[in-house]
Amino acid sequence: MKVDKFNQENGNREKLLDNPWKTLSIAPVFDSPWINVTKHEIVNPAGNDGEYSVVHFKNIAIGILPLDDEFNTWIVGQFRYPINKYSWEIPEGGGKLSISPLESAKRELLEETGIVAKKWTQIQEMHLSNSVSDEYAVIFIAQQLSFEEAQPEETEQLQVKKIPFDELFQMVMNGEITDSMSVAAVLKTKILIDSATL
Known part of the structure; x- marks a missing residue:
């Protein structure tokens, strides 16, 4: 009986992994160099007709948490237009789909902070807002750091600040930092530091 129950529960889990949505049609709504929006006529999991708008990103989101030998890090401050707020974040940017995420990360770190790193460790992949978009991060x-001149883009008015990683962790924990990539990067890095993995 226990084996039968396990098999039944496992089968139910497998069904949950199947796509319960049916797409009837897709129509373009908006297109820009960075995103496009499409309207999907769908049948939802309850069997009812509906409409779903999807934002497709034309690049990959890249985040970098630089760490020196004393566990200091660098954060970037800038005004974020969509939320109408100033935001402190790890160095971030967009990478072309045709370029490896690592190459994009190296470029972004140099552009925003002037930092060059010899050691790179990929620690996380994320979907940043998967209820409305396919944005992937x-x-x-980045470790074993050296320093050159920063090369920010013309649309970026950035402040760069060096702080101890523990201070950055506290900024995340007390809600000063709300950027999702930064929060995920800091929490994952904290686990790696505490487990002596880094």
Whole structure:
């Protein structure tokens, strides 16, 4: 009986992994160099007709948490137009789909902070808002650092600040930092530091 129950429960789990949505049609709504929006006529999991709008991103989101030998890190401050707020974050940017995430990460770190790293560790992959978009992110830790001149883009007015990693962790824990990639990167890095993996 226990084996039968296990098999039944396992079968139910497998069914949950199947796509319960049916797509009837897809129509373009908006297109820009960075995103496009499509309207999907669908049948939802309850069997009812409906409409779903999806935002497709034309690049990969990249996040980098640089760490020196004393476990200091660098954060970037900038005004984020969509949320109308100033935001402190790990160095971040967008990478072309045709370029590896690592190459994009190296470019972003140099552009925003002037930092060059010899050691790179990919620590996280994320979908940043999977109820409305397919935006995909890759996060790295950068170590063995050297320093050059920062090369920010013309649309970026950035402040760069060096702080102890423990201070950054506290900024996440007390809600000063709300950027999702930064929060995920800091929490994952904290686990790696505490487990002596880094």
